[in-house]
Structures are given as structure tokens and as C-alpha cells.
Amino acid sequence: MPVPHAHRSPQLPLAVAPRRCLLPRIVTKLKLKPGIVTGDALNQLFAYCKQAQCALPAINVIGSHISNAAMAAAKEAGAPIIIQFSHTGAQFVGGKTLDNSKQQASIGGAIAGAMHVRALAEVYGVPVVLHTDHAAKKLLGWVDGLLDAGEKFFEKHGEPLFSSHMLDLSEQPIAENIALSSERLQRMAKLGMTLEVELGVTGGEEDGVDNTGVEHSKLYTRPEDVLAVYDALGPIGNFTVAASFGNTHGVYAPGNVKLKPTILRDSQTHIQAARKTGPSPVNFVFHGGSGSTPEEIREAVSYGVVKMNIDTDTQYAFLQPIKKFMDEKDAYLKSQIGNPEGADAPNKKYIDPRGWLHLGEKGVTARLVEAFKDLGSFQKFEF
Numbered sequence: 001m002p003v004p005h006a007h008r009s010p011q012l013p014l015a016v017a018p019r020r021c022l023l024p025r026i027v028t029k030l031k032l033k034p035g036i037v038t039g040d041a042l043n044q045l046f047a048y049c050k051q052a053q054c055a056l057p058a059i060n061v062i063g064s065h066i067s068n069a070a071m072a073a074a075k076e077a078g079a080p081i082i083i084q085f086s087h088t089g090a091q092f093v094g095g096k097t098l099d100n101s102k103q104q105a106s107i108g109g110a111i112a113g114a115m116h117v118r119a120l121a122e123v124y125g126v127p128v129v130l131h132t133d134h135a136a137k138k139l140l141g142w143v144d145g146l147l148d149a150g151e152k153f154f155e156k157h158g159e160p161l162f163s164s165h166m167l168d169l170s171e172q173p174i175a176e177n178i179a180l181s182s183e184r185l186q187r188m189a190k191l192g193m194t195l196e197v198e199l200g201v202t203g204g205e206e207d208g209v210d211n212t213g214v215e216h217s218k219l220y221t222r223p224e225d226v227l228a229v230y231d232a233l234g235p236i237g238n239f240t241v242a243a244s245f246g247n248t249h250g251v252y253a254p255g256n257v258k259l260k261p262t263i264l265r266d267s268q269t270h271i272q273a274a275r276k277t278g279p280s281p282v283n284f285v286f287h288g289g290s291g292s293t294p295e296e297i298r299e300a301v302s303y304g305v306v307k308m309n310i311d312t313d314t315q316y317a318f319l320q321p322i323k324k325f326m327d328e329k330d331a332y333l334k335s336q337i338g339n340p341e342g343a344d345a346p347n348k349k350y351i352d353p354r355g356w357l358h359l360g361e362k363g364v365t366a367r368l369v370e371a372f373k374d375l376g377s378f379q380k381f382e383f
């Protein structure tokens with residue numbers, strides 16, 4: 001008699017069904033030192049993530065508040081966190097009024113943001129991966145400036161300032177993408193840094209990069225392109241691949257996004273067969289993680305995603321408690337003196353930004369802890 005497959009969701013094809021996440025393998029917790037994770041340690045961290053079927057959230061930060069909230073989340077979740085600066089996020093750290101025509105605000109801001117995290121990661125007692133986000137061709141000067149600073153830092157401290165940088169040359173032809181990425185990785189490998197490259201275009205809009213009108217076929221990475229990157233970058237150094245499988249920046253109404261995580265699986269098996277590697281030879285990055293369902297996230301992780309970027313969801317998590325505070329305390333925020341408790345009552349304690357900013361920080365921390373759980377990395381580490 002056929003066994004009914006009632007436990008399988010009808011929407012999911014059989015290939016997706018392993019549901020390994022429901023029966024976690026017994027994996028010894030990975031031991032990590034608090035501080036910035038670079039070089040071989042980062043490589044081992046990603047290898048462990050694939051083995052343990054989990055991934056780490058990568059949050060875009062724009063200043064010390066969000067960085068602190070992220071480190072607090074790593075502490076609560078018992079897992080390392082990836083803290084990353086986008087080009088405009090780094091510029092914001094530097095200050096919106098600064099001239100950025102030669103990337104100086106984005107370079108200085110990213111360095112300042114990294115130094116803040118470097119000074120505090122051990123105080124929080126958590127391991128942190130320091131990363132920079134999308135750098136298109138016109139922003140190569142930003143990454144090159146950070147590599148100049150990274151080389152100087154390496155000379156003094158024997159480790160790189162950042163764990164990794166991303167180049168996003170997905171708009172260029174694949175050969176140019178690979179050539180420019182190889183050049184940077186040669187420089188980065190000497191410092192023990194990892195390079196994230198992008199193949200295919202992440203849909204949606206973020207940080208002024210608008211890909212909402214890009215034709216649909218371009219939103220999906222081709223396995224042969226992943227193999228080409230594997231062949232070119234593998235011999236040079238450590239790299240991760242931001243692959244496009246219908247993922248978009250920002251959050252859209254359900255149904256507007258057709259995720260095809262099987263593209264990740266197909267790329268892994270393509271390389272495994274062509275180059276006779278072990279399973280999941282590539283470390284994948286999931287951009288546009290905000291708004292994804294836990295099922296979609298788990299499926300992507302099962303195909304070798306080790307890092308998931310989250311931005312819109314944490315921005316929202318920062319805003320909501322602050323909005324609630326502003327709404328509820330409206331009558332205390334209209335003047336410095338005078339509120340419903342009396343015409344002479346002072347409002348200083350409601351005005352102090354530390355009060356309401358910390359509410360936002362707590363919102364971000366809570367949202368990130370949820371992300372660690374969705375990604376399967378909650379309490380999977382020891383430090």
C-alpha cells in the first residue's frame with residue numbers, strides 16, 4: 001500500500017523535501033574567539049556553516065547604534081554576526097555633509113565604522129565578520145581605498161582591517177566581472193581576506209541602485225557562470241558568490257517574487273560533477289533576505305548559503321519601537337517643559353535620544369535573533 005506523503009507540503013517538489021533542518025545532524029559546536037574573524041578562521045566558519053546547515057545574518061549598519069545592536073544580537077544568539085557597510089551606509093557613518101566625490105566619506109566612514117566594531121567586539125565577547133556591501137564598477141575606487149587602508153592595518157597588526165569586501169560587477173560581461181574580481185582578490189588574498197562577487201542581478205532597489213526594471217532572465221544566475229568564477233577565483237583565494245535566484249532587495253507583496261533556490265543546488269552539483277569536488281563546493285550569499293519565509297530561507301541554506309543579507313527588516317525593526325514611543329509620548333515631546341502631568345513638568349527624560357534610540361536598538365537585536373533562528377545558527381557556536 002502506498003504510504004501517503006501527507007507530511008510534505010504540496011507546493012514543494014520532492015527534491016526540496018529532505019527537510020534536513022527538521023532533523024539536525026549532531027554537529028559539535030564550532031569554537032571561535034571573540035573579535036574579528038578573518039583569513040582561515042573565516043574559511044573554517046563558512047565550511048562549518050555548510051556542514052551544520054546554517055547561515056549567518058549580515059546586517060547593513062549605518063552607525064554605532066546598529067553595530068551595537070548587532071553585537072548584542074550575536075551575544076544573545078550564541079553565534080557570530082556579519083556586520084557590513086554599504087557605500088552610502090559608510091558615507092552616512094562619515095557624515096552626510098562630507099564631500100564624497102573621491103569616495104573619501106565612504107572610505108573614512110567604513111574605516112571608522114570598522115574601528116568601532118573592532119574596539120567593542122571583544123568587549124561584547126562575540127566574533128564578528130566585518131564586510132562591505134555592493135561595489136559596482138564606478139565604486140571600485142571605494143574598495144581600492146579600503147584595501148590601501150587594509151594593507152596598512154595588516155602591516156601593523158598582521159591581520160586585515162575588514163574580513164571581506166564585495167564587488168558587484170554583475171552589470172558587466174562575465175569575463176570583465178571575473179577579470180576585475182581576480183585583480184582585487186590577488187591583493188586581498190595576501191591579507192587573508194575573502195571576496196564576495198555577484199553573478200546575475202539582484203532585483204529590487206537598494207541604496208539608489210534600482211534594478212526593478214531588469215528583465216526577468218537576468219535575475220537568475222547560470223550554473224556555468226558559477227563554474228567559471230570557481231575556476232578563476234578558486235586558485236587565487238577565498239571567495240563567496242552572491243547568486244541571483246529571484247531574490248530582491250526590499251520587501252514586496254507576497255507573490256511578486258518568484259524565488260528559485262534550486263539554481264543554487266544546480267550550480268553546486270554542476271561544479272561538483274565538472275571538477276570532482278565534494279558536495280557544496282561554493283559558499284553562497286543570499287541578498288535581499290528581508291521578507292523571505294522561513295521555508296525559503298531553510299531551502300536556500302540547504303544548498304550552501306552561508307550568509308544572508310538583511311536590511312529592510314532591520315530598518316523596520318529599528319523604526320517601529322521609536323514610532324510607538326513618539327506616538328505614545330506625543331504630549332511629552334511638544335516642548336521642553338509642560339506635559340499632561342503639569343504645566344511645569346520637565347520633559348528631559350523623554351527628549352534624551354538615549355531613551356528612544358535604545359528602543360530602536362532593542363528592536364534590531366530582537367529581529368536579528370529571529371534571523372539567527374531562521375538561519376539555523378542560533379546557539380550553534382561556542383565562544
Ligand SMILES: [Zn+2]
Nearest residue numbers: 202287288309
Ligand atoms: Zn545586496
